[in-house]
Amino acid sequence: MKIYKVTAIILLMILSVTVFAGCTTFDNFKAAFIDKPEDNKATIQIGVYEPITGVDSQHGELEVKGIELAHEMYPTVNGKFVELEYADNASDINAAETAIKELILKKPTVILGSYGSVYSMVAGDYIRDAKIPAIAVTNTNPLVTSNNDYYFRVCYVDSNQGDILARYVLEQKKEVTAGVLLPEGDDAAMAMATAFTDRIKAETDNEDAITVYEDYKPGAKNFEKQLEAVEKSGVKSVLLPGDVTDCANIIKQANKMGIEVMFLGDKEWSDKKFKSLTKGAATETNTAFVNFYSAEETVNKEAEKFLKAYHEKYGEDSVPEDSVALGYDAYVIALDAIDKADDDATGEEIKEILKSQNEFQGASGTITFNTSGDPIKTAYISTWKNDEIISLYTMEPL
Template sequence: MFAGCKPAQRQAGTSQAIPVGVYLSFTGSTATFGESTFKGIQLAVEEINAKGGINGRQIEIHKEDDRSDAQEARSAVTKLIQRDKVVAVIGEVASSRSLAAAPICQENRIPMISPSSTNPKVTQVGDYIFRVCFIDPFQGTVVATFAYQTLKVRRAAILTDVKNDYSVGLAQYFKETFTRLGGQIVAEKSYSEGDPDFRAQLTAIKAANPEVIFVPGYYSEVGTIARQARELGITVPFLGGDGWDSPKLVEGAGDALEGSYFSNHYSHESTDPVVQEFVRKFKARYNGEVPDALAALGYDAANILFDAIKRAGSAEPSKIRDALAQTKDFPGVTGKITIDEQRNARKPAVILQVRGKEFKYVQTIQP
């Protein structure tokens, strides 16, 4: 797709709205990822347009649903670039879908900002691909260090979703750090996103007698995994990454994840005034809903893009790209954001604990 195509021509006029594309999973297995992220983006757009837009031009959002599917992500981005003539694209959450769509943005020289794809390979696609989240080598290190130093466990099992680049990468970085610290991986098992039954893998894990089980998957399976583990008599806590962050996590798990931990990009409980102001505005806009990390990252991704357009003094994609690359100490909701030479964001992570239906703040870990 798009092989040999010239970059789509953008209109360079100054009076019309600035078209920005958004592709996310509004339906399918990880629909809450798209819904939450878009609420953050929408809030940022409404705020900037209410202030008169950028250089006198309103932001106009064109959105596409990729249905939680990598091939659909390619189609969605193609439509945004070719049909809607967007000057930049925000998306995706899942790394496999960002990796599917990024080459199209790169080939057409349209800046793409992923709010929350953490696999390192995403920004390695090319110099038009950015992210505003930390990456998995850091996240895997954070969780492994927390397990070893804070929980003081020495025996861990890993259950990986082999269908997703995110899960495979995060499992690898957890394993590297945990073993380097002196821990032992006593079992490594796998599943594929969409699987309904994990009892065979969990039975093997139980026999290996771990003190903790690391499941770097998406919320859509983690709840079921935890529930089936408890039915088999496994009592040790689970650990996870930011893919757990969804209100549906506890829905699927019941109380099976009570006391378990996962790494994330921010906590709404933070006392930082930037965070509290965002939480206040989000709750006012969305009927009291508390924003999760995906909403916060969507908000940050949109605002970093708008800041870059403003600094570029232009809606030309190449100038937006250059301005994005120069982003330094941007006061984001998820932390101060500086885009490094690899177009990744250097920033802290937080550890949260599942308590009841809430994710309670435990600690912050700096890069």
């Protein structure tokens, strides 16, 4: 028996030496194994409400990627560790309702997500009733934040994108007329077109500044009538909101007809799916679109820190998707609000801090929340050059 006891003691000593060898000091050992929080009093929970599985999981993964990178860089706040609590809405409306209910039971301080405006709208009432502030990452539907004081977002809504494209036409291209090709029955496209036309008419003081405004049926195969009207009008820029397949088909047909105009589109044009659909017809001479982020434009120190961290983790040649940058921004804005709050701050108090957010410097630029919880922020216009997205113009919020 004595032999076994001696052996056990020796093994214990070896194990202790091994553990201490992994820690350069006793303080490191103490922090790693003794002081680790064992209850919620020493932690802050941030909810991550995303489609981790299902058809939208690839998009949700990008937002989570940005959130997790920010968490690696900023793992604590107010002397407490931040824990990410995940809730998978499974790319399904019914599962989304269950997921948000379960997440709320864990009492996170702030909730981030979800990709897909519909999943955020499902969660909206539960978030408001629980008085837990939430920050959407890439939702463009205005209904996510409208009539909900507890929901914010870090991307432009549909109408914002029309206004941004109008500013590009006026400020960068120095044009005083433009055109619009609009799909029938598309409310989001109509919101974008209205903002676009309103800005150009107001800035030029000319009610006739939109010299061609043509409707088309979604899914149509022939756009010759509309494109002939564009050519006849003599405009050089045409807003093209709507489904990416229709937009790609219009650009291809215009290319075949030899019509030399620049088509202007929304953030969806930055997706490789759009580029593939155009079959090479979309180029830097005929295509420009809103982009939520540009790696070419590190507009502040936080943008530099984000890009440096991204390159260190994924390689110097890697280019972060805009969803990653916005996921990062959602986390750091949430952390900033928590940092400004008292230790016992309520969700309502943190919501009020978020509402007062002014000129926050994030990876995607300067962000200020308006009264609806939508951002007034740095805007980017990009285009496709070969198989790469390049920046055309950067504008700061007015």
